[in-house]
Amino acid sequence: MSDKLTDMRFIRFLLYEVYNVEELTQYPYHADHSRETFDMAIDAAYQLAREVFWPNYQEFDRNGAQFDGQHVQAPKGMHEIWRHCKEGGWFAPNISFDDGGQQFPMSIFAVTSFLFSCGNTSAAMYVNGTWGAAMLIDKFGSEALKAMYMRKLYAGDWAGTMALTEPDAGTSLGDIKATARKAPDGDYYLISGVKRFISSGDHDLTENIIHPVLARIEGAPAGVKGISLFLVPKFRVNDDGSPGEYNDVATAGIEHKMGLKGQATATLNFGEKGDCRGWLIGEANKGLPYMFELMNRARVFTGIQAVSGASVAYQWALQYARERLQSRDVTCRDVNSPQIPIINHPDVRTMLLKQKAFIEGALGMVLYCAKLADRMANSSDPEECENLNLILEVMTPCCKAHLSNASVESIIQALQCFGGAGYCEEFPVAQLLRDNKVFSIYEGANGIQAMDLLGRKVAMQAGAAVRALMMEIGATLAEAEALPALQDLAQKVQEVQNEVIETTMTLGAVGMSGQIQEYICNATAYLELFSQMLMGWQHLKHAIAAQRALDSETGEAPFYRGKIETARFYANTVLPHAVATARMLKANEYTALHYAEECF
Amino acid sequence: MKVAVLMKRVPDTASVFAVAADGKSVETGGLKYVMSPYDEHAVEEAIRLKEQAGAEVIVLSAGPPETKETLRSALAMGADAAMLVTGAENAGPRGLAKALAAALKRMAPDLVIAGKQAVDDDASQVPERVAELLGIPHASVITRFALSGSVATVDREIEGGSYTLEVPLPALFTTQKGINTPRYPTLPNIMKAKKKEITEVGVAELGLGAGDLAAGMAIESVSLPRQTRLKKIIEGEPAEKVRELVRVLRETEKIL
Numbered sequence: 056m057s058d059k060l061t062d063m064r065f066i067r068f069l070l071y072e073v074y075n076v077e078e079l080t081q082y083p084y085h086a087d088h089s090r091e092t093f094d095m096a097i098d099a100a101y102q103l104a105r106e107v108f109w110p111n112y113q114e115f116d117r118n119g120a121q122f123d124g125q126h127v128q129a130p131k132g133m134h135e136i137w138r139h140c141k142e143g144g145w146f147a148p149n150i151s152f153d154d155g156g157q158q159f160p161m162s163i164f165a166v167t168s169f170l171f172s173c174g175n176t177s178a179a180m181y182v183n184g185t186w187g188a189a190m191l192i193d194k195f196g197s198e199a200l201k202a203m204y205m206r207k208l209y210a211g212d213w214a215g216t217m218a219l220t221e222p223d224a225g226t227s228l229g230d231i232k233a234t235a236r237k238a239p240d241g242d243y244y245l246i247s248g249v250k251r252f253i254s255s256g257d258h259d260l261t262e263n264i265i266h267p268v269l270a271r272i273e274g275a276p277a278g279v280k281g282i283s284l285f286l287v288p289k290f291r292v293n294d295d296g297s298p299g300e301y302n303d304v305a306t307a308g309i310e311h312k313m314g315l316k317g318q319a320t321a322t323l324n325f326g327e328k329g330d331c332r333g334w335l336i337g338e339a340n341k342g343l344p345y346m347f348e349l350m351n352r353a354r355v356f357t358g359i360q361a362v363s364g365a366s367v368a369y370q371w372a373l374q375y376a377r378e379r380l381q382s383r384d385v386t387c388r389d390v391n392s393p394q395i396p397i398i399n400h401p402d403v404r405t406m407l408l409k410q411k412a413f414i415e416g417a418l419g420m421v422l423y424c425a426k427l428a429d430r431m432a433n434s435s436d437p438e439e440c441e442n443l444n445l446i447l448e449v450m451t452p453c454c455k456a457h458l459s460n461a462s463v464e465s466i467i468q469a470l471q472c473f474g475g476a477g478y479c480e481e482f483p484v485a486q487l488l489r490d491n492k493v494f495s496i497y498e499g500a501n502g503i504q505a506m507d508l509l510g511r512k513v514a515m516q517a518g519a520a521v522r523a524l525m526m527e528i529g530a531t532l533a534e535a536e537a538l539p540a541l542q543d544l545a546q547k548v549q550e551v552q553n554e555v556i557e558t559t560m561t562l563g564a565v566g567m568s569g570q571i572q573e574y575i576c577n578a579t580a581y582l583e584l585f586s587q588m589l590m591g592w593q594h595l596k597h598a599i600a601a602q603r604a605l606d607s608e609t610g611e612a613p614f615y616r617g618k619i620e621t622a623r624f625y626a627n628t629v630l631p632h633a634v635a636t637a638r639m640l641k642a643n644e645y646t647a648l649h650y651a652e653e654c655f
Numbered sequence: 656m657k658v659a660v661l662m663k664r665v666p667d668t669a670s671v672f673a674v675a676a677d678g679k680s681v682e683t684g685g686l687k688y689v690m691s692p693y694d695e696h697a698v699e700e701a702i703r704l705k706e707q708a709g710a711e712v713i714v715l716s717a718g719p720p721e722t723k724e725t726l727r728s729a730l731a732m733g734a735d736a737a738m739l740v741t742g743a744e745n746a747g748p749r750g751l752a753k754a755l756a757a758a759l760k761r762m763a764p765d766l767v768i769a770g771k772q773a774v775d776d777d778a779s780q781v782p783e784r785v786a787e788l789l790g791i792p793h794a795s796v797i798t799r800f801a802l803s804g805s806v807a808t809v810d811r812e813i814e815g816g817s818y819t820l821e822v823p824l825p826a827l828f829t830t831q832k833g834i835n836t837p838r839y840p841t842l843p844n845i846m847k848a849k850k851k852e853i854t855e856v857g858v859a860e861l862g863l864g865a866g867d868l869a870a871g872m873a874i875e876s877v878s879l880p881r882q883t884r885l886k887k888i889i890e891g892e893p894a895e896k897v898r899e900l901v902r903v904l905r906e907t908e909k910i911l
């Protein structure tokens with residue numbers, strides 16, 4: 056049925072009409088680029104997503120990754136996907152020409168990864184994970200490690216992972232037990248320990264797999280301050296760069312999961328035989344800060360993954376709603392009249408628009424963040440960089456947590472549009488729902504993101520990050536107020552902004568009084584409130600661009616009118632919930648906190 | 656060896672189409688344009704030849720200035736250069752063929768490859784007209800191409816079978832699906848494509864006047880395919896049902 060995975064017109068609108076990513080070509084790093092190269096990259100990614108990733112999507116669910124007791128086989132179709140990504144240079148779009156990349160901005164890379172995730176999110180994870188491992192080596196590794204591993208990863212010759220989690224250390228990474236003992240006779244450490252839930256942890260796609268692993272050097276301080284980052288290859292590398300001896304990284308098994316079945320989520324035993332070598336990345340005991348620097352970016356990508364599922368589900372629901380004939384108009388009394396497409400029923404229309412409004416606001420959020428990252432990476436003005444960084448810091452947990460929460464709700468709406476057919480596996484919507492749930496869990500569970508927002512980001516530098524963000528929102532409000540057609544929208548966003556400021560101050564007072572548990576106990580609700588403000592703000596930015604296009608009569612009026620109406624729908628139907636949440640937060644609601652355990 | 660590929664920029668057939676207010680054309684606002692899919696096979700075949708035998712591949716198109724974007728996609732697949740003929744946008748198949756033939760005369764390729772038809776108007780005649788104007792042999796709807804010296808051996812698809820032909824170069828061929836799988840543009844090739852040249856030539860420069868480009872036909876009206884589903888249930892014994900079904904398909908629906 057639908058081979059449309061997303062609305063490409065809307066993505067172009069965001070890139071060129073709202074965020075003006077073309078201006079990034081002014082920076083020397085992107086000087087070889089133009090709108091033409093951006094468009095070609097996006098079109099090529101969409102073509103791959105539709106023609107190579109997507110045809111494997113349901114197949115990955117039915118015949119996922121397999122473990123034969125020793126080795127893991129990736130789903131069959133993954134080999135072809137990998138080959139195309141390798142040939143296409145998709146492991147390193149943003150990396151420098153010197154290191155084998157094409158120096159695309161993150162804004163374009165974010166879109167191409169979004170499209171791959173739309174096509175097949177399990178598959179896209181094999182590719183993105185490899186990029187992430189390479190980035191860690193790129194940023195923090197020695198020249199020797201870079202020469203030996205990084206280019207092979209960026210080229211897609213080898214694959215990479217990220218090995219943090221252990222059976223007793225998921226959220227609480229300070230409790231990691233894996234150890235590293237300095238080899239007496241070499242430049243390496245002997246690693247031992249168990250890592251669990253490792254995405255793309257083992258497979259037969261490449262001749263080698265490179266694991267960045269968090270472990271504790273013997274005698275290191277307890278807690279987060281004693282964790283180091285190691286590079287642990289599955290096969291040691293010979294001097295000529297070819298994979299050599301097996302490095303004692305054994306696969307204990309792969310998980311049987313609710314979704315993402317194409318993904319080999321592996322338990323890995325490092326050093327079962329006492330012969331697993333790891334090389335320190337960067338300095339000792341700095342493993343967590345290194346990892347978090349990358350994870351921060353990865354969290355925006357988790358938001359992107361989440362929206363991709365919602366986008367595909369929406370496209371399917373939309374087409375189904377246009378084709379499924381059921382019932383008659385509520386005012387129609389003629390039982391002999393033909394049944395009508397369900398898109399004409401107000402409730403179905405509302406369900407569709409809820410999804411569309413979520414997806415558009417969400418894509419706005421992630422592309423806004425990507426553009427911030429681009430400006431930060433290219434700006435030579437330290438003050439500007441610091442300001443951009445602060446905004447990115449507050450928005451990151453919201454991108455990760457709000458988008459992954461709300462994408463599941465959005466897919467539920469899509470599934471509902473299908474009625475009984477949605478509950479069956481013929482259509483891909485049920486799978487999209489199952490696949491999507493994990494995004495609220497990995498890369499730091501959403502509850503942890505909420506505490507990060509309220510406990511760290513809001514408080515950082517005496518509130519400087521929130522102030523920097525509020526200034527940006529204020530600038531958008533001022534722009535909108537100058538456009539008579541958008542004043543009602545601007546008012547609603549401003550109302551929520553005021554609520555956020557008041558709530559933050561009320562909670563801040565609780566925190567200052569030393570009631571830390573009370574301060575943090577509604578962090579999730581606070582994150583939702585905060586994120587809805589961000590979404591409303593993004594919609595307003597889109598509405599401004601759309602209104603200007605309408606005013607200058609450049610054509611495509613229905614598209615632009617639709618954009619403004621979507622923003623209005625969000626402001627009118629979602630933002631009131633934000634106001635209600637704010638009221639709850641200001642009312643010192645601690646029932647759950649004080650609820651006695653024996654009463655459960 | 657010089658290989659020219661004829662390429663057309665067409666609306667993506669996945670788009671939602673509407674008839675324009677004049678009733679004689681398609682509404683173009685918001686349409687996304689792509690390379691006609693059969694032309695992708697032509698470009699692919701030319702690039703394979705380049706990889707195997709070291710040919711120079713030039714992609715040629717006539718169309719509006721935006722056609723350059725589509726030519727760029729062909730360059731990103733690996734073609735070496737491109738030429739755009741402007742001023743023949745409304746020419747129709749006959750005038751278009753004249754414009755392309757004039758450009759090809761300048762280029763003097765050893766081999767011309769085109770898609771078997773463009774998926775916008777499905778006229779299926781431009782490449783054949785071009786070959787006639789150039790006075791070179793042509794074979795259409797080919798599913799296999801092999802070159803040995805200056806003779807091409809090709810399979811032509813025909814109803815229920817195929818012809819194998821030997822054709823001396825220079826010659827023109829049109830490609831059918833199945834001849835190859837077009838490659839996807841790669842990021843490195845996209846960056847390289849940016850640096851490749853697209854030459855622009857106006858029809859006047861090619862010595863063509865308004866008379867040459869006259870469409871030679873007028874479009875009376877454009878309509879969308881019938882959307883409604885007509886349900887008809889055929890009753891009876893299996894044998895009767897089949898007979899009736901075949902009759903309906905043949906006589907009423909004229910599908911067989």
Ligand SMILES: Cc1cc2nc3c(=O)[nH]c(=O)nc-3n(C[C@H](O)[C@H](O)[C@H](O)COP(=O)(O)OP(=O)(O)OC[C@H]3O[C@@H](n4cnc5c(N)ncnc54)[C@H](O)[C@@H]3O)c2cc1C
Nearest residue numbers: 217218219220225226252253254320497498499500502503
């Ligand atoms: C499909 C999949 C892929 C994964 N891929 C990787 C990977 O590639 N690499 C990797 O290292 N890990 C990976 N993980 C692991 C993932 O990051 C962890 O599952 C996640 O961090 C949560 O840890 P946990 O499962 O141990 O849950 P727990 O830490 O036990 O958390 C359980 C619940 O308690 C809450 N909780 C815990 N502590 C607190 C607290 N202090 N305050 C408030 N609430 C708290 C959590 O929010 C959560 O809701 C993956 C997991 C899955 C399911």
